[in-house]
Amino acid sequence: MSAAPVAPSATVANAHAGGPVLLPGTWRQALLLSRYQVRDYLRARRFVLMMAIVAIIGAILSFVLSHFHGAGLSGDPDAFYGTLWGGGVYVVIIFSGIIFGGDAIAGEFQNKTGYFLMGLPIRRTSVYVGKFLAALAASLVAVLFYLAILVANGAYYLGASALPLSLFESVAIAVLYLLALLGAVFLFSSMFKNSLYAVLVVAVLFLFGFSIIDTLLVDLVKIEPWFIIDYARAVISYPFTSPLPLHKSTGFGPTGRPMTVYNPTYPEGLAIMAGYFVLTSVAGLFLFEREEFT
Amino acid sequence: MPPSLEARGLTRRFGPFTALDHLDLNVQGSKCVGFLGPNGAGKTTTLKMFTDLIFPTEGEAFINGVSVQADRKRALARCGVLIETPEIYGSLTPREALEMVGDLRGMPRSQIRARTDEVLAEVRMSEWADQKVGRFSKGMKQRVNIASTLLHDPEVLLLDEPSTGLDPRGVAEVRDIIRGLKQGRRLVFFSSHLLSEVVDVCDEVALLNHGKLLFYDSLANVTGRFTAGTTEVDVEFLEPVGDDLAAGTIASMPGIQGWTRLEAHRLTLTIGGGPPARSRVLEGLVGLRKGLVSFKESRSALEDVYLSQITDGES
Incomplete structure (x- = not known):
C-alpha cells in the first residue's frame, strides 16, 4: 500500500457529477439551515404549546379587561400598553426562549441530529447561527401573536387608531431583550449534552432564579445588580413611563427596615441587554465549537 | 487527483485510555476499503476524527489532501458521511431533508430534485418520500441517511456500520448499493462487523485492534499472508x-x-x-x-x- 503522504490541496475543487460547485458561505448556510429549522419548529408540538400558552395569557387578559370594563386603562394608550405589554411580554419571551432555545444545541447531541448535520460541509458557526435565527424567528411569532391580542383589545378599548409610537419603541426593546435571553439560553444549551438538563437549568434561572439573585443582591449585599439580565428588562416599559423611575431610591420596607430600590437607566438597560446578547452568544459559540460528539 | 484519505499519527486519548494510537493510514484511489476491528478497537473514533465530530489528541486527518482539522468544510465538500445512526429532524420528510442537504451543499435546485428521486429510489424509500421522518423505523431512517450521503454523488464515502438497524433485506440492499458505488470514481471506506459483507464488496481491508492498526492490504494479500x-x-x-x-x-x-x-x-x-x-x-x-x-x-x-x-x- 502507498505510504506516500498526500500534500494538502491548495485549491477547493468540489464536484457534483463531475462539475465544479461552490459551497455556500458560512452566513448563507446559516440562513438556509434556519429556514429548515423554522419549518421543523412550526410543525412541532412545542410550537402549538407555545401558541397555546400565549393564547391562554391573552384570554385571561381579555377576560380581566372585559370583566372590569377596561380595568381603568381604557382612557390612556400608554397606561394600557405599558401595563399589558411592558409588564407582560417578558413572560412570553422567557417561555418562548425556553421552548425554542432550551434544547437547541443540547438536542443536537442528545437526539443525534447533530450527526446528520455535522457530516455535511458546514462550519459549526453556521449551525449555531442557523439554529439561533430559527429560535429567534419562532419566538418572534409568539411575541407578535401576543402583540396582536393586545392590539385587538386596544382597538376595542382605545379605538382602532390608538397605536402609540411608544409601543413600537417598546417592541424594539423587547426584541433586544429576546436576543439577549436567547443568547443566554443558547449558552446554557451549549453547556449540556442533555436536553432535559439544559431546559431545566434555563427554566429555573429565567423563571425565578435570576429574580431571587436580583432581590438578594439588592436587599442583602446592597449593590446594583447591573449584571443580571432580569434587572434590565424593566426598560421594556420605559417608553410608556414618564417620568422615568429614579435610578436609586431609598425608603423603608414593610418591616421598617431601610430599603434601597435600583432601577436601570434607559441606556444602562439597553447596554445590559446588548452586552448579554454579544457576550453569551460568543461564549456559547465558543463552547459549541469545542464540544465533541462522543 | 484520485480520491484519498490519510491519517497522519492520528491519536485520541480519553483520560488514561488510548482509543486510537498513532494511526498512519494512506488510502488512495477508487476502491472499497473495509475497516475492521472488535468493539472498542477505535473504528468509530477514527471515522469521527475524519469528520471533525471529535478532535485528535495528536495527528491530523486528511480527505482529498485537505486537513479536516484545519478546514472541515473544504475537507468534507466531496465527501458523504454516515456515522452511527443519525436522526433527522422528525417533522421533515425525506424529500425535505435531502433538499436541506442539497441546499447546504450548494447544489442547484433542479439537480437536487432529480438526485432526490434517484437516491430515494436507490434506497427503496420513494413511496415514503413525503411522509414525516419522525414516524419512521430505525431502518427506514438509516435508508434516508444513506440516501443523504449519496445525494451529491460523492467522491469519498465514509460509512460507519451502514447496515446498522436494517433487516436482512436492507443489509443485502446496502451491500448492493456499496457494490454499485464501487463502479464510479469513488473511494468507499466503511467499518463493519459483518466479515461476509467486507469479503463481498471490499478490495482492501484495514484491521484495527486496541487502537492500533494491525494491517492494511488487499483482501487477497491479507488472506494469503495470514492463512x-x-x-x-x-x-x-x-x-x-x-x-x-x-x-x-x-x-x-x-x-x-x-x-x-x-x-x-x-x-x-x-x-x-x-x-x-x-x-x-x-x-x-x-x-x-x-x-x-x-x-x-x-x-x-x-x-x-x-x-x-x-x-x-x-x-
Missing part, C-alpha cells in the same frame, strides 16, 4: 464415514493437513495448498462413493485472519 492458503472445509456424506476411512484414505489425500469428526456423516478437513488442492480433495471425496452432499468452507479466509489476529492482539 498460508490453508482452509477448513466442512464435508457431509449420505453414508457414515468411519474413522479408518477418514484417517486412511481421506487423510492421505494430497493437501489434507488434518481432520476432525463432527458427526458420523460429517467431518471438518483442513486443506492446504489453496484452490487447486481443494479441487483435488473434492474430486477424491466424490470418488469415495459415500454420497458427498456438501463441501463448504467452515469460515471465510478473512474470518480466520480476523480471529487469529484479534486473539493474538488480545493475548
Whole structure:
C-alpha cells in the first residue's frame, strides 16, 4: 500500500457529477439551515404549546379587561400598553426562549441530529447561527401573536387608531431583550449534552432564579445588580413611563427596615441587554465549537 | 487527483485510555476499503476524527489532501458521511431533508430534485418520500441517511456500520448499493462487523485492534499472508464415514493437513495448498462413493485472519 503522504490541496475543487460547485458561505448556510429549522419548529408540538400558552395569557387578559370594563386603562394608550405589554411580554419571551432555545444545541447531541448535520460541509458557526435565527424567528411569532391580542383589545378599548409610537419603541426593546435571553439560553444549551438538563437549568434561572439573585443582591449585599439580565428588562416599559423611575431610591420596607430600590437607566438597560446578547452568544459559540460528539 | 484519505499519527486519548494510537493510514484511489476491528478497537473514533465530530489528541486527518482539522468544510465538500445512526429532524420528510442537504451543499435546485428521486429510489424509500421522518423505523431512517450521503454523488464515502438497524433485506440492499458505488470514481471506506459483507464488496481491508492498526492490504494479500492458503472445509456424506476411512484414505489425500469428526456423516478437513488442492480433495471425496452432499468452507479466509489476529492482539 502507498505510504506516500498526500500534500494538502491548495485549491477547493468540489464536484457534483463531475462539475465544479461552490459551497455556500458560512452566513448563507446559516440562513438556509434556519429556514429548515423554522419549518421543523412550526410543525412541532412545542410550537402549538407555545401558541397555546400565549393564547391562554391573552384570554385571561381579555377576560380581566372585559370583566372590569377596561380595568381603568381604557382612557390612556400608554397606561394600557405599558401595563399589558411592558409588564407582560417578558413572560412570553422567557417561555418562548425556553421552548425554542432550551434544547437547541443540547438536542443536537442528545437526539443525534447533530450527526446528520455535522457530516455535511458546514462550519459549526453556521449551525449555531442557523439554529439561533430559527429560535429567534419562532419566538418572534409568539411575541407578535401576543402583540396582536393586545392590539385587538386596544382597538376595542382605545379605538382602532390608538397605536402609540411608544409601543413600537417598546417592541424594539423587547426584541433586544429576546436576543439577549436567547443568547443566554443558547449558552446554557451549549453547556449540556442533555436536553432535559439544559431546559431545566434555563427554566429555573429565567423563571425565578435570576429574580431571587436580583432581590438578594439588592436587599442583602446592597449593590446594583447591573449584571443580571432580569434587572434590565424593566426598560421594556420605559417608553410608556414618564417620568422615568429614579435610578436609586431609598425608603423603608414593610418591616421598617431601610430599603434601597435600583432601577436601570434607559441606556444602562439597553447596554445590559446588548452586552448579554454579544457576550453569551460568543461564549456559547465558543463552547459549541469545542464540544465533541462522543 | 484520485480520491484519498490519510491519517497522519492520528491519536485520541480519553483520560488514561488510548482509543486510537498513532494511526498512519494512506488510502488512495477508487476502491472499497473495509475497516475492521472488535468493539472498542477505535473504528468509530477514527471515522469521527475524519469528520471533525471529535478532535485528535495528536495527528491530523486528511480527505482529498485537505486537513479536516484545519478546514472541515473544504475537507468534507466531496465527501458523504454516515456515522452511527443519525436522526433527522422528525417533522421533515425525506424529500425535505435531502433538499436541506442539497441546499447546504450548494447544489442547484433542479439537480437536487432529480438526485432526490434517484437516491430515494436507490434506497427503496420513494413511496415514503413525503411522509414525516419522525414516524419512521430505525431502518427506514438509516435508508434516508444513506440516501443523504449519496445525494451529491460523492467522491469519498465514509460509512460507519451502514447496515446498522436494517433487516436482512436492507443489509443485502446496502451491500448492493456499496457494490454499485464501487463502479464510479469513488473511494468507499466503511467499518463493519459483518466479515461476509467486507469479503463481498471490499478490495482492501484495514484491521484495527486496541487502537492500533494491525494491517492494511488487499483482501487477497491479507488472506494469503495470514492463512498460508490453508482452509477448513466442512464435508457431509449420505453414508457414515468411519474413522479408518477418514484417517486412511481421506487423510492421505494430497493437501489434507488434518481432520476432525463432527458427526458420523460429517467431518471438518483442513486443506492446504489453496484452490487447486481443494479441487483435488473434492474430486477424491466424490470418488469415495459415500454420497458427498456438501463441501463448504467452515469460515471465510478473512474470518480466520480476523480471529487469529484479534486473539493474538488480545493475548
